[in-house]
Amino acid sequence: MEPLLSVVIPVYNVEKYLKRCIDSILVQTWKNYEIILINDGSTDNSSNICDDYAEKYQHISVIHKKNGGLSDARNVGISHARGIFVYFPDSDDWISEDTFSDLAEVLNEGIFDIISFNREFVKSEDDKLMSPELKKQELSGNVALLEMLNQGDVTGFANDKIYKKSLFLENKIEFPVGKYYEDLGTNYKLFLAANRVYVTNKKYYYYFVDNPDSITQSWSGKKLEDIFGFSKEIFYSQAVQSVFNSSELKILNCFYTDNLIYVLTILYKTNLSEECKQLTMDVNSELRKNGVSLLRFKKRTNFKKYVLYKLGLLKLVFDLRLRMKRYR
Known part of the structure; x- marks a missing residue:
């Protein structure tokens, strides 16, 4: 019998964390899944762990391939997945043991194109998942996209979502x-293609922020x-603008401004602006346009930094911080 869910785990040099991730899937009491490990050219012991x-x-x-990056590994996983649904946890993170059993009814119904839950940013296995008062919603794809843009219960991450494989293949x-x-x-393309999205604010995903090799631990111009x-x-x-009315387009504008301020802040904070x-010029140009x-x-998220930007002080603040660091 074919599994209902394919769990695709891209693997690259995560020998310290990989077992924890895989074991968090294996302890699930709902068992209608397969795990596909995509070894993306690891040079440590990850390959042997997968085997x-x-x-x-x-x-x-397990599929062993030349290093092509996270996206390439996920795409390979999709092409080999036998399940109706696909899920992409990161190999240095893990999930709560009740994740699949809690979502089993929704998965078995098979009527949702995307199942979205939430995450906790953690620094150790001792950290707990602290979910707010439980909320469940059934949304259209367009409304779910708006939730994401508006920093609501839908995040912009892929690893706290389960997708119908057909969303990728048919679109x-x-x-x-x-x-x-x-x-x-x-994600925005997947939401636009989705008809029905199940959203819960319950946190099932442990997002490990203390991995020194994580993408968020160092910045580059790229x-x-x-x-x-x-x-x-x-x-x-x-495609995005055509599905929103005038008030919803203002939320889209806020999302864009927020991301622009985020990028500009990192440029100034790390001195990458030089x-x-x-x-830096392009981001400033888009912000002016x-x-x-402020209201x-x-x-x-970046309201205070946006205030500094509007006052013409954002660069000055981070220039001063960099100078203070040099003289410590």
């Missing part, structure tokens, strides 16, 4: 190879260019 699990468990398979959607922050450039590029792509997308002058009022932006 050991595949030899021990019939429902675990020719792939994760963008060679890009950082691929979730940002993929990473910031990709965030900027995907944010700009979403904002100017005719190295990435063109990117598309910035929103409308008040509830956004």
Whole structure:
């Protein structure tokens, strides 16, 4: 019998964390799944760990390939998945033992194109999942996209979502190879293609933030260019703009402004603005053209930084911080 769910785990040099991730899947009491380990050219012991699990468990398979990055590994996983649904946990993270059993009814119904839950950012296995008062929603794909843009109960990440495989195949959607922050450039397309989305704010996913090799632990011009590029792509997308009314388009504008301020802050904070002058100019240009009022932006993550930007003080603040660090 074919599994209902394919758990695709891209693996690259995570020998310290991989067993924890795989074991968190194996302890699930709902068993209608397969695990596909995509060894993406690991140079540590990850490859052997994958082989050991595949030899021990019939429902675990491993694909060894040349390094192509996270997106390429996920795309390979989709092409080999036998399940109706696919799920992409990161190999240095893990999930709660009740994840699949809690979502079993929704999975078995088979009527939702995307199942979205939530996450906790943790620094150790001792950290607990602290969910707010439980909320469940059934949304259209467009409304779920708006929730994501408005920083609601739907995040922009892929690893706290289960997708129908057909969303990728029938709409020719792939994760963008060679890009950082691929979730940002993929999720909006999947939401636009989705008819029904199940959303719960319950936290099942442990997002490990203390991995020194994590993408968020170091910055480069390439990473910031990709965030900027995907944010700009979403904002100017005719497919996105055509499904929103005038008030919803203002939420889209706030999302874009928030991401622009985020990128600009990192550029100034890390002094990459000197190295990435063109990117800094482009971000500032987009902010001048598309910035929103402070009142409308008040509830956004980067509100305080946006105030500094509007006052012309954002660069000055981080220049002063960098100078203070030099003289310590």
